[in-house]
Amino acid sequence: MKKLALSLAALAFAAVPAIASAQTASATVTASATVQASLTAATTHQLKFGTLAMGSSSTLNSSGTTQAALSGLTTAGLGQIQVGHNSNVNVTATVPTVLTNSTSGQTLGFAANCATATTSGGTGTTVASCASFSFSAAAPGTVQSTYVLVGGTVTGNAASGVGTFTGDVDFTFTASN
Amino acid sequence: MAKRFAVLSLRRGPGAWWLSIALLALFARPCPAPAQGTVSVLPVQGLRFGTLASGIPTVVSPLDGGRRASIELVGAGHVTVSFELPAGLMTGSAGPLLPLRFGGTDGRVTFPRAGGSLVFDPAAPVSFDIPPGSGGATVWLGGAAEPGPRQAPGVYSASITVNVVVANPAT
Numbered sequence: 596m597k598k599l600a601l602s603l604a605a606l607a608f609a610a611v612p613a614i615a616s617a618q619t620a621s622a623t624v625t626a627s628a629t630v631q632a633s634l635t636a637a638t639t640h641q642l643k644f645g646t647l648a649m650g651s652s653s654t655l656n657s658s659g660t661t662q663a664a665l666s667g668l669t670t671a672g673l674g675q676i677q678v679g680h681n682s683n684v685n686v687t688a689t690v691p692t693v694l695t696n697s698t699s700g701q702t703l704g705f706a707a708n709c710a711t712a713t714t715s716g717g718t719g720t721t722v723a724s725c726a727s728f729s730f731s732a733a734a735p736g737t738v739q740s741t742y743v744l745v746g747g748t749v750t751g752n753a754a755s756g757v758g759t760f761t762g763d764v765d766f767t768f769t770a771s772n
Numbered sequence: 773m774a775k776r777f778a779v780l781s782l783r784r785g786p787g788a789w790w791l792s793i794a795l796l797a798l799f800a801r802p803c804p805a806p807a808q809g810t811v812s813v814l815p816v817q818g819l820r821f822g823t824l825a826s827g828i829p830t831v832v833s834p835l836d837g838g839r840r841a842s843i844e845l846v847g848a849g850h851v852t853v854s855f856e857l858p859a860g861l862m863t864g865s866a867g868p869l870l871p872l873r874f875g876g877t878d879g880r881v882t883f884p885r886a887g888g889s890l891v892f893d894p895a896a897p898v899s900f901d902i903p904p905g906s907g908g909a910t911v912w913l914g915g916a917a918e919p920g921p922r923q924a925p926g927v928y929s930a931s932i933t934v935n936v937v938v939a940n941p942a943t
Contacts, residue, residue: 619936621813625929626930627819628821630826681925735925736923772926
């Protein structure tokens with residue numbers, strides 16, 4: 596029994612292994628980058644209603660079967676903005692409700708209609724509202740042009756008299772993914 | 773005399789079994805990892821390439837404090853650090869890939885208190901000792917982002933996993 600006890604005791608010492616343990620741990624960090632969008636905008640044509648008879652109204656459609664042509668130097672027609680972009684684009688616009696005669700201060704009612712086209716003066720795809728719309732990049736990453744066509748309706752008012760009536764439609768383009 | 777008798781009884785009687793079992797229980801337990809062999813891994817900062825233009829590569833040096841990735845190792849021991857490096861950054865899970873490249877000197881280990889640094893290739897594991905009382909070590913990671921000329925705009929990201937193995941000395 597004594598030998599057995601001593602043997603077990605010896606075994607106890609021998610059973611203590613030379614432990615070479617290893618601890619493992621992990622952590623994660625994030626790598627990030629933002630690729631900047633390419634976005635340019637240039638007005639190529641002004642929206643012009645031309646010369647109207649006093650009190651008469653006029654409409655220029657930016658899409659549909661009655662789509663008007665782009666304005667010329669001296670001819671009435673649609674306004675157009677050429678947008679160069681490589682991503683989707685959100686658009687907002689501030690549209691005046693009147694055109695103003697800067698000399699007399701008289702006004703004429705005004706409303707805009709907008710469309711987009713893939714070529715200059717091309718067939719317009721109407722948007723729900725000039726105030727807010729968007730268009731996509733057909734090939735994200737590749738710079739391409741989209742044309743925003745701007746038409747509208749000017750409401751005649753004989754009481755407003757004669758003269759030149761103008762207003763600014765301000766567009767803001769924002770690149771999105 | 774009584775004391776001697778008691779010891780003899782222990783050696784020769786049933787107590788011998790209990791002595792052996794007690795010794796087994798005492799010594800056969802695994803040795804706990806010594807404090808000097810424990811290292812905590814703390815991610816401090818991600819690898820930030822910032823805003824890029826399509827077609828223009830951007831390099832972040834491991835010495836660029838504002839943009840390099842930074843990981844702190846707190847503790848002491850012989851450690852082996854390895855990175856799981858992504859091939860590129862993505863927008864979402866299936867978006868286009870913005871390729872990344874890691875060079876042979878994009879990894880750095882510094883020892884804030886002990887001083888000194890170690891340059892390493894993050895594509896391969898690196899081993900070093902963190903002496904007890906040295907305050908740990910800091911691992912820095914740089915790299916290059918290489919957007920293509922038609923790289924789609926957007927916010928790109930990817931995870932970099934750091935694995936640390938701490939080898940404890942034989943006990």
